[in-house]
Amino acid sequence: MTARIREFLRNRRDDGPCMVLDLDVVRDNYHAFAHALPDTRVFYAVKANPAPEVLALLASLGSCFDTASVAEIEMALAAGATPDRVSFGNTIKKERDIARAFELGVRLFAVDCKAEVEKVARAAPGAQVFCRILCDGAGAEWPLSRKFGCVPEMATDVLEHAHRLGLEAYGVSFHVGSQQRNTGAWDQALASASAIFRECAERGIHLRMVNLGGGFPTKYLKKVPEVESYGEAIFRSLSRHFGNRMPETIIEPGRGMVGNAGVIESEVVLISRKSEEDEVRWVYLDIGKFGGLAETMDEAIRYPIRTRHDGGPKTPCVLAGPTCDSADVMYEKEPYLLPVSLQIGDKVLIEGTGAYTTTYSAVAFNGFPPLRSYVI
Amino acid sequence: MTARIREFLRNRRDDGPCMVLDLDVVRDNYHAFAHALPDTRVFYAVKANPAPEVLALLASLGSCFDTASVAEIEMALAAGATPDRVSFGNTIKKERDIARAFELGVRLFAVDCKAEVEKVARAAPGAQVFCRILCDGAGAEWPLSRKFGCVPEMATDVLEHAHRLGLEAYGVSFHVGSQQRNTGAWDQALASASAIFRECAERGIHLRMVNLGGGFPTKYLKKVPEVESYGEAIFRSLSRHFGNRMPETIIEPGRGMVGNAGVIESEVVLISRKSEEDEVRWVYLDIGKFGGLAETMDEAIRYPIRTRHDGGPKTPCVLAGPTCDSADVMYEKEPYLLPVSLQIGDKVLIEGTGAYTTTYSAVAFNGFPPLRSYVI
Known part of the structure; x- marks a missing residue:
């Protein structure tokens, strides 16, 4: 989370979940790679986040591009890379x-x-x-x-x-x-x-x-x-x-270049229990596995989640997405600790989501639009 | 597979994978439900396939609609359903x-x-x-x-x-x-x-x-x-x-209404082995988990796959998608039997793909466009 992202989200008026990516962080990451491996050419893995602003920044810094398809090659070239800087x-x-x-x-x-x-x-x-x-x-x-x-x-x-x-x-x-x-x-x-x-x-x-x-x-x-x-x-x-x-x-x-540059803002849609005796609450967000958090499959990636109640006591929660798909559950085998005082309607921030989120998003599953992305 | 779909695919000139859905099959399925459960109202689960043509057909047949979001409600209404026929x-x-x-x-x-x-x-x-x-x-x-x-x-x-x-x-x-x-x-x-x-x-x-x-x-x-x-x-x-x-x-x-009405046509991009000794071949298609076959997750749904070599001897194959994502593998734990004579460039037909494919498709992962759909 950066001050620029915080400021952007404070002023945002659109509805629905979104991912905000701070180009300053990408710039820092590029320099860190270039510095740590000075004799190595950096080919940014476009698939991690192909936002035109990201590609243009990296092209201007001298990065080369690792691409997965003709469309990605065309995006890299459009961003200013010469073809000798592109790997298929x-x-x-x-x-x-x-x-x-x-x-x-x-x-x-x-x-x-x-x-x-x-x-x-x-x-x-x-x-x-x-x-x-x-x-x-x-x-x-x-x-x-x-x-x-x-x-x-x-x-x-x-x-x-x-x-x-x-x-x-x-x-x-x-x-x-x-x-x-x-x-x-x-x-x-x-x-x-x-x-x-x-x-x-x-x-x-x-x-x-x-x-x-x-x-x-x-x-x-x-x-x-x-x-x-x-x-x-x-x-x-x-x-x-x-x-x-x-x-x-x-x-x-890919992930190392843009992952920590992005934050997803999401809203708590529902908090419930399955029975009166349940100790684990179910927390449902307006983003899930099909809206951009595909990398939670098999609970592989555990994103840091920030709420306005951080610091207070926490309880274990199953975290799930908003679709009518029963597989749209992010963390269940290992429940996620979230504040007791978390409420329906609260915004939460999912950090480290600059990579492998926006393009993984389903085109319109359950009628939900793909994850919106802002590059600042 | 129906004669109408076969005919459509024979005349298709576009490139890339696609799903073709035959409305006649959807009509038959609706009548089968209405006949088998005469006193029951049918609420089609829009999420299975929200193609406007499907919704319009079902609305005209008298179906009601089970919806997952405001967007799906609007689609059902646009297709001709009155709001008393819509369930949220x-x-x-x-x-x-x-x-x-x-x-x-x-x-x-x-x-x-x-x-x-x-x-x-x-x-x-x-x-x-x-x-x-x-x-x-x-x-x-x-x-x-x-x-x-x-x-x-x-x-x-x-x-x-x-x-x-x-x-x-x-x-x-x-x-x-x-x-x-x-x-x-x-x-x-x-x-x-x-x-x-x-x-x-x-x-x-x-x-x-x-x-x-x-x-x-x-x-x-x-x-x-x-x-x-x-x-x-x-x-x-x-x-x-x-x-x-x-x-x-x-x-x-949902699945029961449209699943068997659709067929995906895909192309074999690569067939390889990981070592000279491997008995299992890897077959890579131009569609995978992120292009519409999300229901192959955990190898849950095993689709029937038809090729022009059917009838000949078969060998076990790992079946994978075209993206640079290592999770984009459909069948591996239980390899899929495919013809020995299957070749790079061959078209294959993946049957039973009318439900939960087009909208599951990622918006642009790896630069690949979402699954194209034709309703005929």
Whole structure:
């Protein structure tokens, strides 16, 4: 929460939940990354928050962009990025989307299997590709599934296939898991990356780049390490595994760049009990899983919630959204402590909601409009 | 899949995934409900699919509407329903939304606690309310959480509170769980409802209505009973618990009204393996959890998927969506059998997707547009 956001909300007259994002915080975050990892290029993960104001600010600061679709590429370009600063980082691309990206000037593509390499070779001849490898994600609050990447043992073949098809086998990428609180999590993946560099070199292919991915956390309820600690730990691991043949590096922060810049204001719609004996109250907000808080699925992300009653006694509450969908419950297995004096009609502030909220919002579920967003 | 949908898709020229819904099927479903439960008023659950064409058809057939928000009320009215045919069935309502509904002529509201009764009494004086009770949902493919309803023991107090505040304590509602395949599931809840009728009568309050909710299934992979069987089972339970003092009844089908009327056409974007040894292939579609298939969460709903290779040998596949979100995986714990000869670029048809798809779709996650819908 910043003074600017507080001021904005005080003067807001619109009705309904909203997310307010403070660009000053994004600017600070960008500088913190640039300072902590001075030799690393920052590719902002557009999917975290593609607001045009965010993209324009980051473009002006010199950021590059990690994109998931042609629409995101177009947004990055519209914000002022040149195509050499855009990576098509999704390993799952339609061939016609690769062709469109190539037409727009993009020359950097993610792959994780030979079939994807073949699409890139046909639709973006001569482009640079990096191969994503699987990574166990231990220590992450939101460990990733096996959806992206191949086992490290397969990466050399994938990159060699790219090389043979006339692409530039440029490097290796991985992702240590979202909201990664262990600064040492990059070490194991960097060991794998370094092995792939060696194997490729033995086949006459000289990789140059390691994409360190995202995973940099936002502070929610628990304390997280500072960006500097990540920078130091990553630098140590890079030195350990690559010695004096340091590769180019890329990071792709999304949550770490915008998460703490945003706050959602929501209203308490109902507080009830299911029976006279219930000790846990049910608190229903006007935003839920389908209105922007999708990352509460499996109660993965626990956002800090501020109310005007903070400081007083608290009781455990189940926190749920406003829709007629019974799955629209944010915290139930581990109830959330909220003030006893919280009332229907109160506003609450949900912090750390600058990333992965507005675009996750359902288009019109239950007739509720998508989450409104203000960038200030 | 109907001949009309097949014909439409053959002639479609737009790109990207889409859902096509055949109104003839919706008409048949409406008549099946009306026939199976001749003395019951049908309140279509608008949230399942609020397409204007669907609402207009159902309004013309005489259907009433169960709504979750003011926006849905307005849609039902715009489709031709009079306000006496609209229920504000969400137990979680802002007081100003109740007032707005009352202004629009709505006189029927759901409640499940005294706090909500008080809001309705202030904002919709004299209106009819029904109290939702909890129900265990055994036998449902998607049992509901405890989000809606109070324990049956509390309902009499809630209804008495309504009565004292000048509202008409009109009845009881419950929901036996979504995609309920046990036709007997209504019996236990009707026993509870009948007890509440008796307790209220002892306090001088004469309830008149039982809202039997939804839960009527759509055929996905497993066979489901016909609507007639539900009608017969419900009628038997009503007779058992209410004898010759039969209450008015309401049903709120959503999935059962539109689920089997819709088909999603999607494209295979990538097929890969994570390692050379993997026996399970990964199949990535251009639609996923955030593009309309939200009900695959926890692999709850397993949609039938048709391909042009059906009939040939199949292999287990993990099925995932196109976004850079690692949670965007539909079926993994229990892999989905798909043809060995399935290829990148193939179209697949996902059946039974007329309900809970288009409006669940994220507004622009990863830059992907929301699911397009055609009503024919």
